Amino acid sequence: MQIFKTFKKPKDLLVVFALILVAGFVFWQIWSYYYHLLPQQVLIITKRPIYHSNEELNLAIKNILPNNICFSSCYPYYLEIKMDKWRSYEYYEECPHPDLADSCINPGFAKYFSVILPDLSPGLHRIRVPVVSPGRMGEEFEVDKIYYSNEFIVK
């Protein structure tokens, strides 16, 4: 046990432990810093920048979060229009079934959706998407965070 012979006193052992703890803390901080620099986002992108009422809109949603995300089975998205500020359209409020987590996307994956636009007022729009993360399919949906699509025009 040559290595222990280098510690002539018990105090030396304590110093080494302290150094190891400090090094670990520094390493953790550096890792955490760079981890948070990584994109932690849900990207929601429409296929085109301009649409008309009652037209089909294609939507890509990519999960760049470390956890999976799930959407509401009743209100997976809301259409919003830019007035003096962003305002959501009024939706029919009676969902005929329980509001559950649905259409989940694993980290690093994407899904594509087709939306038939209703009759909308002309103007600048975006899509608001509430998500639960992490979520499990079939569990009651409780929104954790809200993400927005790019802005697009409805003529």
Place this chain on the structure above:
Amino acid sequence: MNFKIGIIVLTIFILALFVFNNSTTFSAEKLLTCEVQNTPCDASEATILKMSSLTNAHAEITSQSNYGYYVCCSGLLSLRNDCSDDSTTSVLNLSNVTNAHVEKRDLSNYSEEVCISSPGSFIFECDYDNDCANLGSEYECLASISGDTNAHIGDCLAYSTKICCEASLKNQSPNAKFSCNPSNCVAYSGSADPILRLENDSTDPDGIDDIATSSWDIGVSGHELVCSGICDYTVQTASLPADEYQARLTVIDQAGVSDTVTKIITIRQDVIADFECSSNEDGPWQNCSDFRGVQKEYAYFKDISTVSEGANFIRSRTWELNGEVFDSGVGVDPVPLTRVELVEISNTVKLSVEDNRSRQDTVSYTFGARLPLPTWQEIAP
């Protein structure tokens, strides 16, 4: 040369026309004509007074027979010297019935009054001036006097103070009269069809221009009209409840004399189109002003129109959504329920009804449609 003469003649003619036109337009009509003559007045004339000479004379009243000079006036029927007539005006005062000195009428030293009058439509004004024309072209000189009182009298050439009188038509009361258009004086509440117009047919014997103001009212605050001269009145049926009203017209002439006439006008209850809205066929029904539908779903409408006074049923209904007819019915009270799928975010539903008295009305409500539950379909990349 002939051309120049022609131009001059034409210019003179035009100037003469201009002068003549002005003089006839602005001159008042002189009704009274008087003169002093040494023979008794004609039957068509009135003797106002008698005098002893053409100048420096004494006067006497007409019932005396001492003097041979007569002040005779004509121009009006029934002209006389009666001081008791309503229309009488004092000309001057005499110190006695004969052999009298004279004084101006507004003095009170002498008791024998000389008057000019005409029972009927005329009134007289008398005054004194050195030229009657100064008082107005309608004034006529009767005689002249040497002073204000204790004066001698003569014809109009004798002294500088002339006795000037004028006759004018007495003001006559205007006659208020109006008629309805439509002639039965009936209109419908809340409707401008037909427009009920009260037409002012008032007259005035002194001429229509003598009517200074016309005042209309129907006994309801806010439904009055006062105008200068003659004016018609449109009854504001849009804001009158169904009832009978007493329409009153008062006309006032320039002299402040008025006349009033009243007439009953009838405002009937008109057909009133209205409907209620619901998201379900069986209701609950609500006022459509507060209604919100859902896009791509049916909205239901129930006609709750009321028929006009005297009508029994609705005989036609037409429903429109955003300008396009989606339902209509004709007959005895067609089905009052209908529905339509809302396809736009903003919806205007219009109902047009006609009852069996051919009264028509429309009503429309604009309401928004909520978006249906948002759905999406997962597709391949």
